[in-house]
Amino acid sequence: MRIIQNVKEMQNYAESLRKQGKRISFVPTMGYLHEGHVSLMKEAKRRGDQLIVSIYVNPVQFIAGEDFEKYPRDMARDEKIADAAGVDVIFSPAHAKMYPEQYQTYVTVEGVTRNLCGVSRPGHFRGVTTVCAKLFHIVKPHVAVFGKKDFQQLVAIRRMVDDLNMDIEIIGMPTARETDGLAMSSRNVYLKDGERESALSLSRSLVTARELYAQGERDADKILSRIRAYIEGHPYTRIDYAKICNTKTLEDVERLAGKEVLALAVMVGSTRLIDNYVFGEELTI
């Protein structure tokens, strides 16, 4: 496994791979890798000849007061996990090279970033789409794999790729979960003992939503009231949002009629957790 930190070196290597007719698959990450990332890497490995993983905690997607400084990092551990997953190249650039002093260009996806996390984390998605555009231009992938846990992120990236005519296939993979159902996240390490139990209220809500849907419930408010009450019944929780949205536009719906997603963001103690369920799809809890 090769580790590249220099932008130009990464571009040249990617270009040489493309010239040899190799298919580049890519998993962008912020590191502190877990089984969720590994599942993305395995899928990416299957879909290309060379698997490149970026490890970069992107400051531009953190908003003021968020956990950029304390976001967990462990490069030595990440290297071992990546190597075991069959990663060919880790790209881990320096901040000063990614955002030099005179930096001033941003990629903004408008409609689908307005609702949900776009409300509570203004500027977050601008940071995500900007860094993904940069990484795509550096790593030059044919295919990039993202997790569906960050549902709104995946929708925004798909829109960016379509709108800007980026010639890249975007794959969304099911959320990896702990055995008790908690969606895997690098931020789960923040959870204290009692909070860990309360955090299960998110994934268990998804199960409830699936059951109500299976019973024929199509009224968004009825499903959401049940879920809100359930989550609020747990200590340490504060709901940021619990919404049912169209999966393409991410606008709120009143009735479930086409393709909808239940999206949750909940503070558990001082840790912000998200989870989601696309109605009608499988839910591995």
Place this chain on the structure above:
Amino acid sequence: MRIIQNVKEMQNYAESLRKQGKRISFVPTMGYLHEGHVSLMKEAKRRGDQLIVSIYVNPVQFIAGEDFEKYPRDMARDEKIADAAGVDVIFSPAHAKMYPEQYQTYVTVEGVTRNLCGVSRPGHFRGVTTVCAKLFHIVKPHVAVFGKKDFQQLVAIRRMVDDLNMDIEIIGMPTARETDGLAMSSRNVYLKDGERESALSLSRSLVTARELYAQGERDADKILSRIRAYIEGHPYTRIDYAKICNTKTLEDVERLAGKEVLALAVMVGSTRLIDNYVFGEELTI
């Protein structure tokens, strides 16, 4: 010469060229080609194995009340000019394919687009950088050639390419001029008889600025007062701006000390003309 209208076909063709190790050079245009475009094409031809020219009047870079509808178009004539200039492929996509109904992604360069045309044409540069990002992803050039007449545009595109790590070489070419000095522009056809004479006040101002600079004048206001008075002495003229800016940041300067540009935008009748002179560089008038 091949004409491609379909985005995917263009991408596949560009990809096949790159796989063969061919160097793609690119000149994006809004058509109604003139000698200025031809000079860009000749430079681009020299710098690559296959020359692709896009002809696309990009609605997103026109602001409300501007001349999008009446912007001159003549595809048959453009094809002849391009063919004679050695163009290998014309890419001329349909609006509905470039900006489908759900379109919502924009590339914004912040700092360098604030001054000059950024004041009088809010949103214009967002349209320019967005369409260039799209065209770059479709045409996949190794090198792209732009005219220096649109100086701020060139600075914004260079910033976008650097900031977003696009692996493309950007070349700026000197402004092509009519024999009397008027900067070539597709919009010159709008000029009525008396206006055509007044339009020369722009290029003649550049000559004056060059002379003052050669005589040792370094006070921006002194140069600008002379130029403003000169332009305003012509009928049909209304100065939008006459400024001296740092060539990198495009911020106004008070004294000429490093690398500065004199940038002019003048309404002549109902036609908006721009021109510029980088102090110390050659001026072919």
